Amino acid sequence: MNIFSVGDLVAAIRRTLQHEPLFLDCFVEGEISNLYRSPAGHLYFTLKDEQAALRCVFFRAHARAQGLADGDQVVVHGHLSVYEPRGEVQIVVDLVQPAGLGILRLRFEQLKAKLEAEGLFDPARKRPLPPFPQRIGLITSPAGAVLHDIQTIISRRYPLVELVLAPCQVQGDEAVPQILAALEQLNARDDIDLIILARGGGSAEDLWCFNDERLARAIFASRIPVVSAVGHETDFTLVDFVADLRAPTPSAAAELCVPDLGEVRDRLAGYRSRLQGELATLLAERTSELRLLRHRLDRAAPDLDRLRQRLDELGRRLSERVASDLRLSAARLEGVAQRLGALDPRQTLARGYALIENPSRGCIVRGVADVAPGERVRVRLVDGRLEATVATVDRVEEQG
Helix, strand or coil: CCCCCHHHHHHHHHHHHHHCHHHHCEEEEEEEEEEEECCCCCEEEEEECCCCEEEEEECHHHHCCCCCCCCCEEEEEEEEEEECCCCEEEEEEEEEEECCCCHHHHHHHHHHHHHHHCCCCCHHHCCCCCCCCCEEEEEECCCCHHHHHHHHHHHHHCCCCEEEEEECCCCCCCHHHHHHHHHHHHHCCCCCCEEEEEECCCCCCCCHHHHCHHHHHHHHHCCCCEEEEECCCCCCCHHHHHCCEECCCHHHHHHHHCCCHHHHHHHHHHHHHHHHHHHHHHHHHHHHHHHHHHHHHHHCCCCHHHHHHHHHHHHHHHHHHHHHHHHHHHHHHHHHHHHHHHCCHHHHHHCCCCEEEECCCCEECCCHHHCCCCCEEEEEECCEEEEEECCCCCCCCCCC
């Protein structure tokens, strides 16, 4: 027989609740009582009905925008847990909605709050639509009236654009995988300027695939701007909030995504008229300025004949100066050449002198100390050289 401590048993109950799938994602309906907001901003209340009561905690991160009061009949979403110090089973709440909305609406609000908290709906990240798209990717059913309506409106307003259809189901179990595949296919191309995700009206159940979390995240990650055109003007799905632009209807999406060619032509005609008027005014101003400058230039025109004569005179002086400098430089060069010739060792050799080298010592013999009897020396003369052996060395004493 196992005997638990109170703490061990309550902890075991908490772990059991936290690992039971039924209690990790549950909706509970009841009446709020004993509502209390802590200084930290957390909400504590009791959810009760005629049979039982259950403690609830609604932490500040989720409860900030909630306007709740005792007596409200609500549906809460959260997971069951145990507050160990008091051994109380409680719901850790992450969503509160008025009772009567229905389970689909509650799940919609739950996922909407989650994605909004992550920043998927942030207006700052939404991209502007290209003003003159060349190719628009269209994700819709090829069998519905939506495709025909969008084609008709775009061909009427701006026939220069090309529609690239990525066909898919827009209702049922296969809708989400097919829409995801279509988004991936269009994003893999480098010639798509804009994507329209479109479907006609329907019930909440018919449009429920557009509340899928995977689809919302794929639109958020799309490299190409996405326009949501799902249902009627009063219908809202998660893709409307995450898309770069929500169109109230598919037909409105076609109107919003392309300009009206007639309006563009009228605007261009207006620009052309204004440009022509401004150019005419500018041309007249520049023509007047040119005439004035020409008049001033004629009055200030130089005497070209005098300038030509002056130029000839300067050219003659320059030629004479250059010739004088060349003659002086040639004379100086000749003097330098003569001095260099006098220093040329070959001139000395030509006068009967010789240059003696001692190969064994690697030096020029300048005195008897640089050779010894028996050493071979190399004697360089003006017209060749010869090898010799030193027979004797006699030092000549300096005479005072």
